[in-house]
Amino acid sequence: MNKSRHSSHSTYLCRYHLIFCPKFRFRVLKDGVDETLKEILQKICDRYRYEIQAMEVMPDHIHFFLSAPQTAALTDIAWTIKSISAIELFKAYPDLKHFYQRCGRLWSNGYFIATTGDASAETIKKYIEDQRKSSEPTWKGERVCPEQRIPELLRLKLNYPMRIKS
Template identity: 35%
Template sequence: MSHYKQQSHVVWKCDYHIVCCPKYRFRILTGVVKALVEEDIRMLCEWKGFEVEQMNVQSDHIHLLVSIPPKVSISELMGILKGNLAIKLFKSYPQLKRKPYWDNHFWSRGYFVNTVGLNQEMIRRYVHHQEEQDKKEESNRQHFSLFDQVHITSMSALKAMPSFFSPNPTPLGVVV
């Protein structure tokens, strides 16, 4: 992807970082569903002449670093990927379609797209290591939520103590 591509009348380098999520950001892209999505994205992109440089399928979203020809719009690419993947997933796993919240729509309506230029190597590393980073952040969130619970308990105890910095500090041992 770092080099220019050419066709009969055009020389191009159209690289994009794309992120899309399942509807309601459900954590459904795991196990066999994840494997099917990874395989089908690569197959669809190869079939359409797109080049997948980097891909990371996580439980609730997909990062994709892709190169597409200039005759193809991003919305066309997303229509191809999201549409074909949803059809295949619903055929392979009909129980997904029966759930009332899916209603024939596997993917959320929107997506994130960013052009890739000089920062391509940085984005490639970001996509490659995103899952590790998310696991660290989740671990930190759990740690901080425990810290917040302890902090709230200790703050309640501190509020009951007299304040030495208020305009009228109460002497120790005196209850107001």
């Protein structure tokens, strides 16, 4: 069922599927961080009048299905959600902030966002809910990044020699 929204002079139905992940796609959204993140994201969406249709937080990425006001630009939606959630998560989990201090940000630069078009809301909700089941690793030696070990990439301080063109 399509639940359109109304403003003073328009009726609209703007629904988006948004996916983004932590920097270096490390599996840091677990052990309580995922539940805190869901609460933070709900507060952000309430504040900016985004309506969450479905949301799933996996250890290394997040799926959103949301509707937003017609005046909200897609880049603004992604930027708002990513920036405020990173600030709030760093406040709630100082160890996470310490872990990402070398690169300076929690989320990767990129994201995926798509309008849902003709796909029904139920289809997209089912897809997002099924992500948790399909993301379970089926192999041994899963890549994990414990908080105690800073990854080699962040620990190294590389000094590249400058090339002077003659």
